[in-house]
Amino acid sequence: MTTIRDVAKHAGVSVTAASYALNNTGTIGEATRKRVLEAAEELNYHPNAFARNLKKRKTHTIGVFISRFGGSFYEEILEGIHSLILDTDYELLVCPESRSARRILLHRQVDGAIVFDSKISDEQVLKLASRHFPIVVMDRDLQSDFILPLLLDNPQGVREAFWHLHQQGFRKLSFVAGAMDSFDNAERMATFLAEAERHNLHVPVYQGNFTEISGYEIARAILQSDDLPEAVFCANDQMAIGFLRAMREHGLQAPNHIAVIGFDDIPLARYMQPSISTIGTPRFEWGTTAVRQLIDFIENETPFQPQRIPTRFLPRESSILNVHSQTSTGETILGPASSDPS
Amino acid sequence: MTTIRDVAKHAGVSVTAASYALNNTGTIGEATRKRVLEAAEELNYHPNAFARNLKKRKTHTIGVFISRFGGSFYEEILEGIHSLILDTDYELLVCPESRSARRILLHRQVDGAIVFDSKISDEQVLKLASRHFPIVVMDRDLQSDFILPLLLDNPQGVREAFWHLHQQGFRKLSFVAGAMDSFDNAERMATFLAEAERHNLHVPVYQGNFTEISGYEIARAILQSDDLPEAVFCANDQMAIGFLRAMREHGLQAPNHIAVIGFDDIPLARYMQPSISTIGTPRFEWGTTAVRQLIDFIENETPFQPQRIPTRFLPRESSILNVHSQTSTGETILGPASSDPS
DNA sequence: GTAGAAAAGTGAAACGTTTCATTTAACTGC
DNA sequence: GCAGTTAAATGAAACGTTTCACTTTTCTAC
Numbered sequence: 001m002t003t004i005r006d007v008a009k010h011a012g013v014s015v016t017a018a019s020y021a022l023n024n025t026g027t028i029g030e031a032t033r034k035r036v037l038e039a040a041e042e043l044n045y046h047p048n049a050f051a052r053n054l055k056k057r058k059t060h061t062i063g064v065f066i067s068r069f070g071g072s073f074y075e076e077i078l079e080g081i082h083s084l085i086l087d088t089d090y091e092l093l094v095c096p097e098s099r100s101a102r103r104i105l106l107h108r109q110v111d112g113a114i115v116f117d118s119k120i121s122d123e124q125v126l127k128l129a130s131r132h133f134p135i136v137v138m139d140r141d142l143q144s145d146f147i148l149p150l151l152l153d154n155p156q157g158v159r160e161a162f163w164h165l166h167q168q169g170f171r172k173l174s175f176v177a178g179a180m181d182s183f184d185n186a187e188r189m190a191t192f193l194a195e196a197e198r199h200n201l202h203v204p205v206y207q208g209n210f211t212e213i214s215g216y217e218i219a220r221a222i223l224q225s226d227d228l229p230e231a232v233f234c235a236n237d238q239m240a241i242g243f244l245r246a247m248r249e250h251g252l253q254a255p256n257h258i259a260v261i262g263f264d265d266i267p268l269a270r271y272m273q274p275s276i277s278t279i280g281t282p283r284f285e286w287g288t289t290a291v292r293q294l295i296d297f298i299e300n301e302t303p304f305q306p307q308r309i310p311t312r313f314l315p316r317e318s319s320i321l322n323v324h325s326q327t328s329t330g331e332t333i334l335g336p337a338s339s340d341p342s
Numbered sequence: 343m344t345t346i347r348d349v350a351k352h353a354g355v356s357v358t359a360a361s362y363a364l365n366n367t368g369t370i371g372e373a374t375r376k377r378v379l380e381a382a383e384e385l386n387y388h389p390n391a392f393a394r395n396l397k398k399r400k401t402h403t404i405g406v407f408i409s410r411f412g413g414s415f416y417e418e419i420l421e422g423i424h425s426l427i428l429d430t431d432y433e434l435l436v437c438p439e440s441r442s443a444r445r446i447l448l449h450r451q452v453d454g455a456i457v458f459d460s461k462i463s464d465e466q467v468l469k470l471a472s473r474h475f476p477i478v479v480m481d482r483d484l485q486s487d488f489i490l491p492l493l494l495d496n497p498q499g500v501r502e503a504f505w506h507l508h509q510q511g512f513r514k515l516s517f518v519a520g521a522m523d524s525f526d527n528a529e530r531m532a533t534f535l536a537e538a539e540r541h542n543l544h545v546p547v548y549q550g551n552f553t554e555i556s557g558y559e560i561a562r563a564i565l566q567s568d569d570l571p572e573a574v575f576c577a578n579d580q581m582a583i584g585f586l587r588a589m590r591e592h593g594l595q596a597p598n599h600i601a602v603i604g605f606d607d608i609p610l611a612r613y614m615q616p617s618i619s620t621i622g623t624p625r626f627e628w629g630t631t632a633v634r635q636l637i638d639f640i641e642n643e644t645p646f647q648p649q650r651i652p653t654r655f656l657p658r659e660s661s662i663l664n665v666h667s668q669t670s671t672g673e674t675i676l677g678p679a680s681s682d683p684s
Numbered sequence: 685g686t687a688g689a690a691a692a693g694t695g696a697a698a699c700g701t702t703t704c705a706t707t708t709a710a711c712t713g714c
Numbered sequence: 715g716c717a718g719t720t721a722a723a724t725g726a727a728a729c730g731t732t733t734c735a736c737t738t739t740t741c742t743a744c
Contacts, residue, residue: 003730014694019732026733029692044469049449051730054392054699069420072609078411082438091446094436096424104433107391127386267414273615345700356724361702368703371722393700396729 002043011039022047053109061091062294063110067117068096072266073236073283074116077138080287081114088295112294114138118181134297134304136290140183148297148304150290154187157279157311161233161261162195164277164313168321170231170259173203176218176243178210178235185210185235188263192233204229208239215242223250228258231319237262237269240276244318259319274317281311344385353381364389395451403433404636405452409459410438414608415578415625416458419480422629423456430637454636456480460523476639476646478632482525490639490646492632496529499621499653503575503603504537506619506655510663512573512601515545518560518585520552520577527552527577530605534575546571550581557584565592570600573661579604579611582618586660601661616659623653 008018013032020026021036039045053059064081066074078094085092090111095104097119105113105120105128115125116138129135129146136148165173175192178185189205196203206222208214215234222228223246234240240262244254254260254274262269265280286309296302350360355374362368363378381387395401406423408416420436427434432453437446439461447455447462447470457467458480471477471488478490507515517534520527531547538545548564550556557576564570565588576582582604586596596602596616604611607622628651638644 001730004732005730015731016694016696016733017692020693023732027690027692032692046449048396048730049446049451050392050396051699052732054390054396054701054730055732057699069417069424072414072417075411075414075417078438082411092438094438096420096434096436104391107388109391267610268613271610271613271615273613343700346702347700357701358703358724358726359722362723365702369720369722374722390700393729394702396700396731397702399729 001048002045004045004047006043007036007039007045010043011035059091059109059111060089061093061110062112062114062291063104064092064094064114065105065117065120066094066096067119072268073264076283077116077287080284081291082287083284084288084291090295112136112298114290114294118179131301134294136294138286138290145303148290148293149306150286150293151308152184152281153308153311154184155191157263157281157313158188158191158233159195160313161277161279162192164315165231165233165259165261165319166199171201172230173201174222174229174232175203175205176208176215176232176234176239177205178208178239180207182210188235208235210236210238212238212242212245215239216246217242219243219246223247223252231255231259231261233261235263237264237266237276237278240278240318241268241272244272244274244276254318255321259321261319265314270316277316277319278314279311280314281309285309343390344387346387346389348385349378349381349387352385353378401433401451401453402431403435403452404454404456404633405446406434406436406456407447407459407462408436408438409461414610415606418625419458419629422626423633424629425626426630426633432637454478454640456632456636460521473643476636478636480628480632487645490632490635491648492628492635493650494526494623495650495653496526497533499605499623499655500530500533500575501537502655503619503621504534506657507573507575507601507603507661508541513543514572515543516564516571516574517545517547518550518557518574518576518581519547520550520581522549524552530577550577552578552580554580554584554587557581558588559584561585561588565589565594573597573601573603575603577605579606579608579618579620582620582660583610583614586614586618596660597663601663603661607656612658614660619658619661620656621653622656623651627651
């Protein structure tokens with residue numbers, strides 16, 4: 001590995017001069033600057049990032065911490081994050097759950113973090129965040145000047161969905177819940193149950209974990225009984241897909257036998273047969289917003305602006321009665337889009 | 343930030359002793375070791391990764407370089423990579439295309455790399471690879487002791503698909519190509535055209551770029567003419583989806599009007615209506631294989647074992663004539679699975 | 685020509701570790 | 715109680731940068 005020392009020697013100049021020339025800092029003559037750059041080129045020199053970061057105490061890197069790559073969910077968020085990063089001179093580092101996540105976070109190998117991994121504890125995040133290490137959290141609500149919670153507006157979408165069901169006359173409702181430690185699941189469930197409560201409806205809750213298979217198994221259990229719900233709300237699309245699969249295997253169809261609604265609007269949702277009613281989230285923009293605010297904070301100490309990411313109910317075939325001739329991607333709007341019609 | 347110096351002082355011991363204690367190296371008494379660890383705990387000490395890496399010249403990190411997150415394609419590969427990394431004490435760093443990719447690669451911020459990003463040039467890879475920096479490439483074929491090409495066995499799947507079409511009597515075929523700089527596209531196209539050649543068929547090629555929209559637009563162009571092909575082979579699923587969308591808009595159906603085959607078996611393919619015939623690849627295992635060999639090389643200098651990742655044709659509704667009553671996920675096998683029946 | 689200011693260039697310290705070469709302390713067996 | 719060994723602990727150098735404080739050179743205006 002060739003070092004800056006080699007470059008300096010080759011250009012017949014001091015190490016300092018070489019450093020200034022390479023970084024365009026300090027004060028250096030045009031002639032020598034050229035000479036140094038040529039030497040660097042010739043020797044195929046690339047600065048050692050560790051030495052540099054060690055000295056500068058800045059990495060110019062944003063770290064994104066997610067739990068896993070699968071599930072079609074993070075994909076668009078990551079794309080949004082990536083697209084905005086491309087416009088900056090920051091680097092991006094994505095780290096799935098593991099020892100490494102902890103390490104990288106703790107070691108401050110990044111200048112700021114975006115956290116979307118429930119395996120990282122609240123205490124961890126709170127302890128880490130500081131003026132010099134701002135953190136955006138997308139899956140929890142924490143109070144701190146150095147932490148920006150960017151959360152989905154779950155209540156909005158859930159209320160629209162509830163209203164959609166209620167307006168069509170569905171009264172026997174069930175809720176299929178996702179992972180218990182999930183903020184989003186909690187909020188979706190709380191909202192749905194609260195709405196039901198307001199209409200004096202009792203809603204049984206089935207505990208799943210956001211996976212397709214958990215939705216499938218819950219459905220199997222439910223379908224055993226002869227007292228079927230009229231509609232189920234699943235806390236995410238994966239479970240809705242599993243639920244529908246079980247229904248199909250039992251010879252039942254949505255929405256005729258049971259109406260089904262999911263959450264997230266993953267790509268599959270609109271292509272399934274029947275297409276799945278769900279709640280859409282602007283994930284791409286979610287990602288860009290996170291990066292924008294984070295970099296703004298790092299560069300200019302612009303205070304964080306907490307905001308909710310809007311959600312929107314998308315009625316599709318799986319929950320619309322007597323409308324079987326739609327296109328599979330149709331977005332027919334039945335009710336008003338406002339949140340709380342009562 | 344608390345440094346090892348603070349820890350040493352707090353434990354009343356030399357810096358060296360602290361380092362030995364923390365790393366479980368050197369020779370250190372059990373009592374002092376305990377004392378140091380307690381001090382570290384108490385001061386909430388975390389070693390500075392840059393200083394450490396600078397000294398050790400090892401990062402214990404594997405870098406994965408992909409072009410982007412979207413497209414459902416990398417997802418499973420990344421999951422495979424991640425799952426295996428979890429079993430090791432290596433860290434994982436995923437880097438989408440950008441300046442950063444180049445930088446991180448050049449700066450050797452990782453101990454080994456997995457490259458799946460055509461924006462990184464062959465020369466770059468060749469120049470970088472060395473005994474101390476092995477590289478797995480998944481999207482090109484390069485010869486070097488320090489480079490492991492792990493490529494799809496495109497010919498296998500394409501031949502099966504061609505045979506499937508031919509056996510059903512399709513003779514007017516078209517090929518929708520992906521990005522020109524793609525190894526996989528080149529190989530898929532070459533194989534398909536060679537097979538056609540052997541049967542004295544001329545196959546028009548339409549140049550796309552792997553995106554859904556390019557498939558859509560090519561289809562629109564083709565559908566203008568009144569001389570439609572009987573079947574089209576798209577170099578990936580995204581383009582097949584676009585192609586089918588255009589067909590639907592023209593009131594045409596696959597396979598009745600035009601049979602359509604894709605490549606990759608992305609999750610959507612089986613759920614589309616009609617389900618899309620495609621060529622499946624074990625992406626998860628592809629990822630694990632890459633990591634396994636890479637770490638094996640790094641740790642034990644185990645020579646790379648080049649191998650082809652098998653592919654398999656999956657006949658579905660979009661290319662099977664007169665079989666309309668299948669389940670949308672059915673995997674009916676029509677022909678023998680062997681590659682070259684002639 | 686010269687004083688003073690500006691520009692160009694340099695030496696050395698510092699960043700926080702690890703590790704080599706040494707020293708010091710603690711055991712052995714006799 | 716001592717020579718010889720082994721175990722425990724240490725000081726200092728090194729990793730490759732950046733940057734502060736300083737020196738040397740070049741320019742400017744009179």
